[in-house]
Amino acid sequence: MLDKYSSLKEELSKFIDFMSAFENIHSCPCEELKEKIQNNVFNLVVLGQFKRGKTSLINALLGAEILPTAVVPLTSIATILKYGETLRIRVYFNDGRMTEIRPESLSQYVTEKGNPKNEKNVQEVIISYFSPYLKDGVRLIDTPGVGSIYQHNTDVAYQYLPKSDAALFLLSVDQPIGQAELEFLKDVKEYSNRIFFLQNKADYVDSEDLNKSISFSKKIIEECMGRDVKIYPMGNAPTD
Numbered sequence: 001m002l003d004k005y006s007s008l009k010e011e012l013s014k015f016i017d018f019m020s021a022f023e024n025i026h027s028c029p030c031e032e033l034k035e036k037i038q039n040n041v042f043n044l045v046v047l048g049q050f051k052r053g054k055t056s057l058i059n060a061l062l063g064a065e066i067l068p069t070a071v072v073p074l075t076s077i078a079t080i081l082k083y084g085e086t087l088r089i090r091v092y093f094n095d096g097r098m099t100e101i102r103p104e105s106l107s108q109y110v111t112e113k114g115n116p117k118n119e120k121n122v123q124e125v126i127i128s129y130f131s132p133y134l135k136d137g138v139r140l141i142d143t144p145g146v147g148s149i150y151q152h153n154t155d156v157a158y159q160y161l162p163k164s165d166a167a168l169f170l171l172s173v174d175q176p177i178g179q180a181e182l183e184f185l186k187d188v189k190e191y192s193n194r195i196f197f198l199q200n201k202a203d204y205v206d207s208e209d210l211n212k213s214i215s216f217s218k219k220i221i222e223e224c225m226g227r228d229v230k231i232y233p234m235g236n237a238p239t240d
């Protein structure tokens, strides 16, 4: 099995080299793709409308409050979490500069509050962390929510769609899935053939309402996707 995997990786690298020889393929991020294959990188992108709890989910997975969360539209810059023995936070700027920051400074770079309209010109932030979920090459990518009054946050989320190997699409029980969310899902499915749907904030309702909320979302999403989907409830367990 491992032999087959290694030879498939090698074949794919050769194919990318072959592709990059064509002068008119400017849009192929060949080097990035090759690096992903060599290092077994798998991008799991967390997506959804603003305030569905994307950043909170990542903190919960990591078991640490590393990323800033809030009740107002917050995340404005994509943050990539990858495995590392120690916690290191590097900020990459659009002009090619990079700076390493302390965890308490993170909100000054990745949030609408600390970095309004991205006045600091940040491209992305890469965090190394020693979580077992990040071992074996999985990279969790937190994206800004779409559909808020901040169009530039939506634009950043769209930039990360082509990088997704799989997507976690967050819904929330307190707000039934709406037209804007559905439009976004249509765009996501163009890029990601593996989408996992999570109905977050399950703790807001009792189990009966949770089931109603999931059935409602499931019906609408299945119409959009043209296939059966499973929706996983998330959040604290219902109180009843």
Ligand SMILES: Nc1nc2c(ncn2[C@@H]2O[C@H](COP(=O)(O)OP(=O)(O)OP(=O)(O)O)[C@@H](O)[C@H]2O)c(=O)[nH]1
Residues within 6 Å of the ligand: 049, 050, 051, 052, 053, 054, 055, 056, 057, 068, 069, 070, 071, 072, 073, 074, 075, 076, 143, 144, 145, 146, 200, 201, 202, 203, 204, 234, 235, 236
């Ligand atoms: N009760 C409850 N609240 C949650 C849950 N997940 C997130 N929240 C709250 O929802 C709010 C939004 O959470 P965030 O993680 O910042 O949401 P987000 O989707 O990252 O928001 P943007 O980055 O602005 O798009 C915060 O006040 C969280 O505490 C949950 O499972 N249950």
Ligand SMILES: [Mg+2]
Residues within 6 Å of the ligand: 054, 055, 056, 069, 074, 075, 143, 144, 145
């Ligand atoms: Mg967020």
